[in-house]
Amino acid sequence: MFACNGNVETFVLFRLSDKSEKWIEWILLIATCISAVAIIAILSLLVAFCLPLFTLGRIRGVLSSQWQPSGGYFGILPMCAGSLALSLLALSIAFPAAMGICTLLHVLARGVFNRFLLATVRFMTGIPTVVYGFVSVFLLVPPMREWLGAGTGFSLLTAAFTLSLLILPTIVLVLHARLEQIDPILRLASEALGLTPIQQMRHVLFPVASRGMVVAAVLGMGRAIGDTLISLMVAGNAPQFPVSLYHSIRTLTAHVALVVATDSRSMAYQSVFAAGLGLFLVTGLITLFIRKSGKAGREVRREKGF
């Protein structure tokens, strides 16, 4: 795409004047501003579509704890709780597993196995969300229904298992990248002190990388909250507070997908935009937090999506 034709003749022939250089810079700047414009547009459109909630004084109704459209209750708090419970549960499954995998990668496993494990993790980031959902519906839901003995199998726990698989590779890769940055001298020193590999990991490497661990966890949380398809397909979508692991729940994202199709004057419809705005703000805060984490945040950017 960008052929290297940097020999002197072409350089002289096509030498760009300063004026056209300025022109290029402007084009590049405009391209960069598209991201900013998009963010502002998203925010303002969501706010604009939420406005009727405020002008009609419906905001308190939407921020209440019962969703029963036929009875006139349009509270989305159960969905907020559902999103939170699901992502925390998925994180509490995925994060320890990610720590274990990083321990393997850094001190326990060697050679071919190590490379194979890392390749598997990288490959898993490429598995589409909808495929996780599809497999889960047919492979995880029926046994969950049989084993738990209560509920339909479409439950908080089923969705959490599936979702933890989705966020695990992201957490592992961010954590792995952070651990790789640690000065090798530190490891040599701890080895010289006679620490076993596990002790090195627990008492030296993980504490040094603690900031990176927090960032990895928060990033995983962000992906979990933002995911739609898994909760839509396997969480059951019942609009109730998450009271037990085997009950069906609905997340904010699934709520948007399910309810966006209703009559445009109804409160149910407007609650969708409140849910969207809420999601946008929460993920925005998460982004802000990761940026504030400075150096650790930079590795996230490098590893994100891989």
Added chain:
Amino acid sequence: MILIRGTVRRCGLLLFVLMASLPGVSSGGSLERFAGLEGKIDIAGGTAHIPVMNDAAKNVMDANPKIRITVAGGGSGIGVQKVGEGLVDIGNTGRALSKEEAEKYGLKSFPFAVDGVAVIVHPENSVKELSSQQVRDIFAGTITNWKQVGGQDAGIHLFTRDEASGTREVFWEKCLKKGATANTANVVPSNGAMKVAVAQDKSAIGYAGIGHVDATVKAVYLDGVVPTQENAMDGSYSVVRKLYMNTKGEPSRLVQAFIDYILSPEGAEITRKHGYIPISR
């Protein structure tokens, strides 16, 4: 004047029926109305309509490749909203439009089929009959075990439809008598998804258009009446609705041709094939 026009229309209809009954003319005759037309028709809304719309679309597009027809689901709520906002040409609903809906958007309705809404359970469930009071209690969450209605000792797994569903509205109004649905109920987004969900779960109970009921699920007797389309038609089964196509104002020529096709004998055959009772004009 109106009388005369009505007579002319009736004569035209008679002529059409006569022509349709002539051997050789009937096959493909319904599709001839699309000759020379081109363009696209976007259809969205009621999920009970989808099989009928798909088959009709396939026939039309096979006969005339210049016509493109897209079919989407979403539920009756989407049907009203999208056709009202002009996002699609035909918005399907599995319920009659409310007065406000029809007035606000200026919608015109074309009913084409009758469909009952049946309570469905897993085929292995031993419960064969429920009273409407029992159904109300089950969906309200006061009856929670199949034992309480004469079945095995197993918790009842409730399945209901999303907020946009016309099937849900009809069921809620005519069977639950506007009673509450427990929030523990799982929510599925279409008639097809309801059937699949209930077919996979031995303790499930849900509801779907009778047209969607097949061997994978069992429709229970409601107050002693078998939920069949015949009973729905003659009024002995009460949880019944019509299936409508709706357009914003008068339909365009192409859309009118499609609606006429659905209402034609050939369209009625498709409607019947998918388990609904066609309404002739």
Added chain:
Amino acid sequence: MKRVSDRIVTGAAWLSGGGLMLAAAVVIGFLILRGYKNLDLALLFGDTPWQAAIMGERPVFGGIWPAFMGTFYLVFLSSAMAIPIGIASGIYLAEYASRRLRSLLGFFVDLLAGTPSIVMGLFGFTAILFLRKTLLPEAQTCLFLAAACIALLVLPYVIRITETSIEAIPEPLRLLGYSVGFTRWRNLRSVLLPLASRGMLSGAILAVGRASEDTAVILLTGVVAHAGIPGSMFDKFEALPFRIYYLAAEYRNLGELDQGFATSLVLLCISGTLFLIAVCLQKSAEMRWKRR
């Protein structure tokens, strides 16, 4: 001197590593087992002759060809928007922007990267409603809208990877062009971009992979269950991931269910391959500077 706690941690680590590989193997194995039988021409074209289907002479019913083409157009359109803009932004952030501007604009890029795809879909949906009320009363959710929203979704990947690929070039090489009197743009075009091209290519492929798998955006911006091959950018369309979602919820018979498995397998192969290529390119681009 092995301690008990050491053993427990070791065990847990192997367990989680094994669990991960098992999960990956189960997901892939299950799809292959249930799906491979149905990987044939009928999966793509149903009962339509394939020559006629590819030439667009006859519409395809029952096969996934329209969904396949829908996804292809979607990916093509969104890449055509996201890749040039992303590369331009990445170059600007890496080479031109002042520190403050870079931090500010970079923040917006990060925000965009963190935005959930359903919110992006909701944005497309509200944008079209807004346009209908103001400038374009005829506007509808369509292929173009979905592609634009997906382009926004994948844009941050392209930007960040372009930026890091340029930054990863060692200082002496970055200054090489200036030392022979190149202007900034000349140096970029002749030295930096060719050196960063491998990394940038991986960013582009990653964007393509992400665009092909996303479902939540298109759910709200014009995907439908049955549309045939889109005739223009302003038509409704089908797509592979939506087809999978649809079939999982409402297959009408076992044949359709089998098609769901086969379709999942096809999508997994497409996006899995794209990701692997992207990762390999990225790694080789990184190794290039590490060896020096």
